[in-house]
Amino acid sequence: MSRRWIQNPNRCSDEYLDGIEDFIEFALRNGMIETYSIWNLHGEQLDPPSSSNATRMDSVEPIVDPNDQVMDIIEDVFPFASTNINNEREDDVPTPIHSAEFEQYEKLLKNANQELYPGCESFSVLTAIVELIHGKIKYPMSNLCFDYFLGVFKRMLPTDNCLPKDHKQAQKVLNGLGLGYEKIHACKNNCMLFYKEHETLDTCLICNESRFKMTSQNRTTKIPQKVMRYLPLKPRLQRLYMSTHTATDMRWHKEKRVDDDVMRYPADGEAWKEFDRTFPEFAADPRNVRLGLATDGFNPYGVLNQHHSTWPIFVFPYNLPPWKCMKKEYMMMTVLITEDPGRSIDVYLRPLVDELKDLWTNGVRTYDKLTGKMFTLRAAVMWTVNDFPAYAMVSRWSTNGYMACPVCKEDVTSGWHARKFCYLGHRRWLPWDHKWREKDKEFDGNTERRLRPREWSGDEILEQLNRLDFAPFGKTVSWPDLLHI
Numbered sequence: 410m411s412r413r414w415i416q417n418p419n420r421c422s423d424e425y426l427d428g429i430e431d432f433i434e435f436a437l438r439n440g441m442i443e444t445y446s447i448w449n450l451h452g453e454q455l456d457p458p459s460s461s462n463a464t465r466m467d468s469v470e471p472i473v474d475p476n477d478q479v480m481d482i483i484e485d486v487f488p489f490a491s492t493n494i495n496n497e498r499e500d501d502v503p504t505p506i507h508s509a510e511f512e513q514y515e516k517l518l519k520n521a522n523q524e525l526y527p528g529c530e531s532f533s534v535l536t537a538i539v540e541l542i543h544g545k546i547k548y549p550m551s552n553l554c555f556d557y558f559l560g561v562f563k564r565m566l567p568t569d570n571c572l573p574k575d576h577k578q579a580q581k582v583l584n585g586l587g588l589g590y591e592k593i594h595a596c597k598n599n600c601m602l603f604y605k606e607h608e609t610l611d612t613c614l615i616c617n618e619s620r621f622k623m624t625s626q627n628r629t630t631k632i633p634q635k636v637m638r639y640l641p642l643k644p645r646l647q648r649l650y651m652s653t654h655t656a657t658d659m660r661w662h663k664e665k666r667v668d669d670d671v672m673r674y675p676a677d678g679e680a681w682k683e684f685d686r687t688f689p690e691f692a693a694d695p696r697n698v699r700l701g702l703a704t705d706g707f708n709p710y711g712v713l714n715q716h717h718s719t720w721p722i723f724v725f726p727y728n729l730p731p732w733k734c735m736k737k738e739y740m741m742m743t744v745l746i747t748e749d750p751g752r753s754i755d756v757y758l759r760p761l762v763d764e765l766k767d768l769w770t771n772g773v774r775t776y777d778k779l780t781g782k783m784f785t786l787r788a789a790v791m792w793t794v795n796d797f798p799a800y801a802m803v804s805r806w807s808t809n810g811y812m813a814c815p816v817c818k819e820d821v822t823s824g825w826h827a828r829k830f831c832y833l834g835h836r837r838w839l840p841w842d843h844k845w846r847e848k849d850k851e852f853d854g855n856t857e858r859r860l861r862p863r864e865w866s867g868d869e870i871l872e873q874l875n876r877l878d879f880a881p882f883g884k885t886v887s888w889p890d891l892l893h894i
């Protein structure tokens with residue numbers, strides 16, 4: 410059998426292909442050496458003996474002490490507490506920013522070290538609460554049901570046990586682990602927020618509506634007319650770097666992504682690449698966060714209250730691998746509005762926009778568990794994700810009427826047919842010599858001779874927006890319907 414074909418560099422040549430065919434026939438006729446099961450002479454790696462052991466070990470679920478797990482969580486949340494970090498410089502050690510934070514840490518640590526009852530070896534108070542609350546969330550359990558079982562467990566345990574008596578007490582112990590939110594008062598008519606420079610006002614500057622509900626004189630606490638919830642973004646982004654798992658995943662887009670010609674991830678797209686070229690300083694650190702922003706209304710009461718709608722605003726980091734970045738664990742709710750804000754959504758976006766601006770210009774000092782050092786984390790919103798009606802609210806481009814298309818802008822082909830707006834002219838995007846361009850009867854009776862509408866750059870759109878005068882917000886202000894720039 411000739412073996413000259415093996416040296417032929419062109420593996421598609423007839424000589425090479427014929428050679429392979431002859432070789433397979435030869436192998437079929439004569440068989441192969443049975444002991445040659447690992448093809449180490451043909452590129453296959455010989456398994457080192459330890460690695461096969463390791464695979465076997467991996468497949469067995471490791472037995473982890475729940476007490477250790479809870480301690481890991483506490484260390485992740487309070488990075489200044491872990492002592493085994495290799496720091497090169499003193500100032501790289503994260504320090505507790507607030508003394509309140511340190512107090513919370515100490516309280517959690519106390520509960521983590523306290524036995525559930527004297528002599529109990531398997532559960533600390535904190536481990537017991539964490540496991541019970543985990544079950545409550547995993548198998549959606551009402552507070553009432555949870556309190557009932559907690560009462561039963563408490564009676565089962567020795568009398569001097571430290572199990573909390575209800576969900577409120579249990580939640581209190583866990584408070585230090587969670588992330589809080591701010592309540593910001595808003596004008597009843599959505600004109601403005603009582604926030605920052607307007608925090609001390611009692612009436613709305615635009616419609617003069619009172620900030621608080623009318624209550625009897627002897628009430629000491631005032632009840633606000635409307636409240637929005639704001640969940641600060643910075644601590645949530647910082648948490649992504651508090652665990653080695655998520656800190657590794659947040660670098661995925663740069664360090665693990667396969668960069669070839671195939672489009673399968675936002676970083677493969679032109680927008681991402683253009684952003685990197687425009688802001689090389691931001692792009693240089695893969696830990697800087699690229700966010701998407703999404704909003705839509707939904708009705709949590711279903712048929713019970715048809716008129717209500719709740720509007721959450723979410724952001725999510727695109728740094729993560731595609732199988733994670735759209736998971737609910739990584740979606741961060743930042744704003745919660747308890748009614749349809751309509752065109753006043755900008756009013757409610759203000760705290761988020763303020764924080765995003767600060768994250769873009771100044772960033773926030775963040776502890777990175779993977780390197781054990783502090784760094785300045787910055788963030789940018791790359792895309793917004795909305796359905797068409799919400800798009801109009803967020804972008805201010807009206808998605809109704811003759812010029813509804815935010816891509817074609819004034820160059821849209823639209824008309825009024827059968828008592829509806831119709832948008833035509835899609836054939837403009839076809840290649841110049843495409844046969845469908847010549848067809849008239851099959852479409853609207855015309856051949857298509859126009860080029861595709863031009864693309865607008867971000868700067869041009871910003872310049873157009875700056876020319877607009879965004880009138881005061883709110884229900885009481887009469888305002889022309891959404892604008893077409």
Ligand SMILES: [Zn+2]
Pocket residue numbers: 596597598599600601613614615616617618883
């Ligand atoms: Zn008002």
Ligand SMILES: [Zn+2]
Pocket residue numbers: 814815816817818821
């Ligand atoms: Zn269009």
